[in-house]
Amino acid sequence: MGLLAKTLSALGLKAAEGEYREGPYNLPITGGWLSAEAGQYANWWQLGFDVTTGRRSAMVEACIASYAQTVAMCPGSHWKWSKENGRDRITGSALTRILKAPNDYQSISDFLLNATANLLDEGNCYAVALRNNRYEIQELHLMNPRRSAPQLAVTGEVFYHLGGNEILEARIGTNIIVPARDVLHIRLQTPRHPLIGEAPIAAAALQQAAGNAALQQQIQFYLNQARPSFVLSTDQTLNKDQVKMLRDSWNEQAKGLNRGGTPILSSGLKPSPLSTTAKDSDLADILKMSNEAIAHVYRVPLQILGTGDTPYASTEALMQSWRAGGLGFVLNHIEEAIGNLFKLGGQPDEYLELDTSALLRSAFKDRVEGWARGVQSGIFARNEARMDFEQAPVTGGDEPWVQQQDVPLSVAAELAKNPPTPPPAQGAADDAAAPEADPEQSRAFLALYKQDMREALRA
Incomplete structure (x- = not known):
């Protein structure tokens, strides 16, 4: 079985004989994806392709x-x-x-x-x-x-x-x-x-x-x-053996277990640091993109x-x-x-x-402000907000509260058609509440009052 057939079989797909399926191809066993260009070749790894x-x-x-x-x-x-x-x-x-x-x-x-x-x-x-x-x-x-x-x-x-x-x-x-x-x-x-x-x-x-x-x-x-991060330079002309000897001496003093040592330079040798080129600095931009x-x-x-x-x-x-x-x-x-x-x-x-x-x-502040607005507008009940903050319920907090002036649109339309009768003034309300006097009782009371007054004058 070829590589493409194995891949399709692992995916649960069965291509007809001679049928080509475009990549990229998922490799469930090893993990990853193989490009469509690489999938054309059975020896894709030998041709420099990678997963x-x-x-x-x-x-x-x-x-x-x-x-x-x-x-x-x-x-x-x-x-x-x-x-x-x-x-x-x-x-x-x-x-x-x-x-x-x-x-x-x-x-x-x-x-x-x-x-x-x-x-x-x-x-x-x-x-x-x-x-x-x-x-x-x-x-x-x-x-x-x-x-x-x-x-x-x-x-x-x-x-x-x-x-x-x-x-x-x-x-x-x-x-x-x-x-x-x-x-x-x-x-x-x-x-x-x-x-x-x-x-x-x-x-x-x-x-x-x-x-x-x-x-x-x-x-x-x-x-x-x-x-390297720097090179050793000199104005003198050195042959191959001298260059090898100087390199070995430097490595012996500055690499391995002796890393961090202090090499001593002679024969006019000077360390010259190498600066980073613009091409190397573009690596961060490539990775960012x-x-x-x-x-x-x-x-x-x-x-x-x-x-x-x-x-x-x-x-x-x-x-x-x-x-x-x-x-x-x-x-x-x-x-x-x-x-x-x-x-x-x-x-x-x-x-x-x-x-x-x-x-x-x-985000405690955002939670408090959100619940406060929801409770104030009558969307949530007070106990719902208290439950989110793990607080005990309060009496009367199981239903939403609204302000007194907030009424449904249907109620507002009905009030516009049939406005309510205004309540009477305070004095008129007291007079209306007082019981109406009986005329016969009033005349009898007045006669008794006059008789009492005459007897008082005679005395």
Whole structure:
């Protein structure tokens, strides 16, 4: 079997006889990518071609780690929408149990960390689901994407041949072939096969190769001692034996165990330092351009990696920019894939959400200002904000508060059509509240009063 056939077989692809597939080619066994030009030759390594691997670049590692560590920080919740309560958090489902402990040797942080790293490094993430006697998913086990691949049956059904998890293979065997319904397969873009994703680094292969070539050349330059930091010069004419003797004397005093010693020069010898040429100073610019291209491919802001020149106004603004780009896609992509495995209805009925508010734990001021505005505008209840800061609930804080002048538009329109009757003045209100006097009682009282007054005068 030729190299191209082996590569396609490892990817789960079978080309027809004589059919050519354009590169670059993913090499799952050794890792990395082989360019389309190199793939034309069976002896590509003898012709000076090399495999471009993502693991050789510190920038690739930084981009993958930024996604993997950020996703692992976001706690997940199972939500379901209801007309009465809005969205309710489901606490007794199989998904909730998996979000707490996917298996007996990994936490959910370990699982999401390695799952995201596999996705962005290899373009695919595989995990096999083990079910209980009620057919509920009880465990999820990550598999090695380099040793796993989808396979199509003759009838068109999708199966997966999985490997690379020593713990699971010791429990259930090494030849793991399961149907698609029991596999969590998260994949990126699939330009060559609808079931096989490709890592973003394939788009930056040339930039990474340029950076790697520059670094390798610089390493060989220093290893081979191609140019010392200075030379010894003299106006005298020296023969070959004298030059060799002086070089050996200098090396004996200044290299190896005697490094740092003080050589003594004679015969008019003077050390002359060599300055760095403009060509050598361009190395930093080449590496910078390569790193920026890789960061752009992974859609990571340079400020996240600590290399950006323009700072953001706040941590919230930086995270918001990233969530609107690459991070938001990765989070949603993982949520949808897990939701499909657990047969959730999807947004907005029933879904999984990885909460990104945990990314602002260190931005205390931004959190306080955000919750204060939400509570003041009546969007959130006071106890919701207190819960985020791990404070006990207060009486009356379970429902939103609004100011008295805030009314719905329908109420405002009704008041404009039928304005309310103004309340009476205070004096009029007191008169209206007083009971009306009986005329007969008033006349009888007046007669008795007059009689009392006459008797008092006679006395």
